[in-house]
Amino acid sequence: MLKIQDNTYIKRTLKFFIVSILITTITVILAIIFSPSAETFNNMLSDTNLNSNEASGLEKILNYIINNGFRVPFQMLILAIIPIPFLYYINILSTSILTGIALGFAISLDAFKGSMMIISSLPHFILEVIGLCVVASGLFLFNKAIINKIISFFKHDKSQTISVKVAFTDLLKMYFSIALPYIIIAAFMETYVADTLFDLLT
Numbered sequence: 001m002l003k004i005q006d007n008t009y010i011k012r013t014l015k016f017f018i019v020s021i022l023i024t025t026i027t028v029i030l031a032i033i034f035s036p037s038a039e040t041f042n043n044m045l046s047d048t049n050l051n052s053n054e055a056s057g058l059e060k061i062l063n064y065i066i067n068n069g070f071r072v073p074f075q076m077l078i079l080a081i082i083p084i085p086f087l088y089y090i091n092i093l094s095t096s097i098l099t100g101i102a103l104g105f106a107i108s109l110d111a112f113k114g115s116m117m118i119i120s121s122l123p124h125f126i127l128e129v130i131g132l133c134v135v136a137s138g139l140f141l142f143n144k145a146i147i148n149k150i151i152s153f154f155k156h157d158k159s160q161t162i163s164v165k166v167a168f169t170d171l172l173k174m175y176f177s178i179a180l181p182y183i184i185i186a187a188f189m190e191t192y193v194a195d196t197l198f199d200l201l202t
Contacts, residue, residue, distance in 0.1 A: 002177050004170040009137055016133035016140075020092055021126075024100040028118075031104020057191065064187035068128055069180050073135045080139040083147045088139045092132045099125060113202055120198035124189035131182035138171030 072091050080088040103121070107114030145162040 002173055004173055005166050006138075006141055006170045009141075009170060009174060012140060013130075013133050013137040016089070016092070016136045017130055020096045020129050020133060023093065023096040024103075027097050027100025028104040028107070031101045032108045035105060035108030060191045061187045064190060065184055068132070068186070069183040072132065073175065073179070076132075076135055076139055080143040081146065083143070083150055085143060085147070086140075088143065089136055092129065092136060095132070096129070116198055116201040119201060120194045121190075123197075124186040124194055127182045127186035127189065131179040131186065134174050134179040134182070135171070138167070138174050142167040142171055 076088040076091050079090065099121075103114065103118050105114075106117045141162060142164065145164040145167045148162050149164060
């Protein structure tokens, strides 16, 4: 059993996940209402993971892992160092919104195929979001610890309830044990499951 000092880590991860799914759902609904042209939809797909044809097989998996497993979490970490709450959530927010728009547009253009696209993309999308929310949950406490440290410095108060070192250690443990494995699985599912499932359903 993985030991971390933050007892609310998983609960906070779940909250981040629920908010992300709600944002995606709301975006899907709004995208259906404000449907675009087919050209706009194709441009949107090229900016998301839903229709990535530039690479295939292991190359596609590697690109996915490098981007979502390393680059995005690193960007979130950099944003978390800035003493502004929830700034690190921007990456997850943009992923949720872009995915919601693409799926909503797909449904508005073709209700059946759009619905099947949602079903086929849900497994890897959910795993990816869970992985990133695990990172966000750790960054929440890490960011809070940095803010408290700055406040304590200016107040000349040596007492600090949240340790930056402990928060960062918990983050690393959860990243390597849960977040990264989930994102790696999501990469394989997007590459080998999503398209196959979509073809079977349509």
